[in-house]
Amino acid sequence: MEICRNGDALQISELDPFLAELLRQIPLSTNPEGAPAAEERLFSKPSAEKEICAEWKSYVEPELQRIFRSATETVADDLAQLNGNEKSLGNRVLRIPVEHADAWLNTLNQARLVIATKYEFSDEELNDHDRSPIGSRRDLGLFQVNFYGFLQEFILREISG
Amino acid sequence: MSAVSAVRLEKGSTSTVEAPAKEKETREAEELDVPWQVIVHNDPVNLMTYVTMVFQRVFGYPREKAERHMLEVHQKGRSILWSGVRERAEFYVQQLHGHLLLATLEKIS
Numbered sequence: 236m237e238i239c240r241n242g243d244a245l246q247i248s249e250l251d252p253f254l255a256e257l258l259r260q261i262p263l264s265t266n267p268e269g270a271p272a273a274e275e276r277l278f279s280k281p282s283a284e285k286e287i288c289a290e291w292k293s294y295v296e297p298e299l300q301r302i303f304r305s306a307t308e309t310v311a312d313d314l315a316q317l318n319g320n321e322k323s324l325g326n327r328v329l330r331i332p333v334e335h336a337d338a339w340l341n342t343l344n345q346a347r348l349v350i351a352t353k354y355e356f357s358d359e360e361l362n363d364h365d366r367s368p369i370g371s372r373r374d375l376g377l378f379q380v381n382f383y384g385f386l387q388e389f390i391l392r393e394i395s396g
Numbered sequence: 397m398s399a400v401s402a403v404r405l406e407k408g409s410t411s412t413v414e415a416p417a418k419e420k421e422t423r424e425a426e427e428l429d430v431p432w433q434v435i436v437h438n439d440p441v442n443l444m445t446y447v448t449m450v451f452q453r454v455f456g457y458p459r460e461k462a463e464r465h466m467l468e469v470h471q472k473g474r475s476i477l478w479s480g481v482r483e484r485a486e487f488y489v490q491q492l493h494g495h496l497l498l499a500t501l502e503k504i505s
Binding site: 277278279280281282283284287295298299302340341344345347348351356358361380384387388391392395 | 440441442443445446449486489490493494495496498499500501502503
């Protein structure tokens with residue numbers, strides 16, 4: 236896989252089917268359904284005061300949901316470039332317009348937080364970047380968190396000049 | 397002059413009819429006047445570079461200051477990013493949650 240900046244877009248090319256699938260999994264990975272802890276992490280409490288938390292749930296959470304959904308939809312639309320014949324993936328280029336960078340950062344963060352919360356990764360595990368992704372579903376989850384983190388780092392470097 | 401101080405000045409007036417309402421208003425105003433803190437808590441998933449960028453964007457801090465706060469969060473588990481009136485503190489916490497940082501607002505005791 237190659238990743239670079241090309242004018243007003245970030246480009247990911249020379250994708251193999253495995254990494255292409257991990258990219259396609261980004262929007263789905265943001266879904267905290269079935270993992271209340273992950274949902275609690277995405278919508279964390281703003282205060283120890285019950286009154287503030289109750290108001291927050293009514294007035295702020297719907298807006299946060301809208302922000303997260305909108306970012307995820309932008310990423311899903313960009314990822315549609317990867318649809319089609321798997322055999323031609325190597326020649327395919329995923330082009331991410333720079334103006335979508337914030338949506339990507341947000342969505343990658345949602346996905347990383349949800350996966351990390353679901354699997355309850357320890358600090359030690361999160362810092363182990365050399366673990367094989369093949370061992371188990373849990374190891375694959377850790378690989379996803381690190382791969383999405385790598386993409387975030389690249390995007391951050393490019394948008395902050 | 398702020399609305400809060402205006403209410404405080406009127407409290408000393410000789411009007412006995414309006415006094416109870418003004419007393420209540422003063423108490424509410426004083427409550428609003430209590431400073432609040434915006435605190436960001438450590439999270440092992442969020443990238444350090446990402447957290448720094450969010451601090452720069454949300455608070456308009458220069459990179460060095462944003463990095464200092466990020467390192468404080470990382471090393472000490474939390475950092476006080478801002479303090480002031482509640483409404484503004486809520487706004488900042490909402491922005492931080494929008495970027496998926498663990499943030500809370502607390503009344504300064």
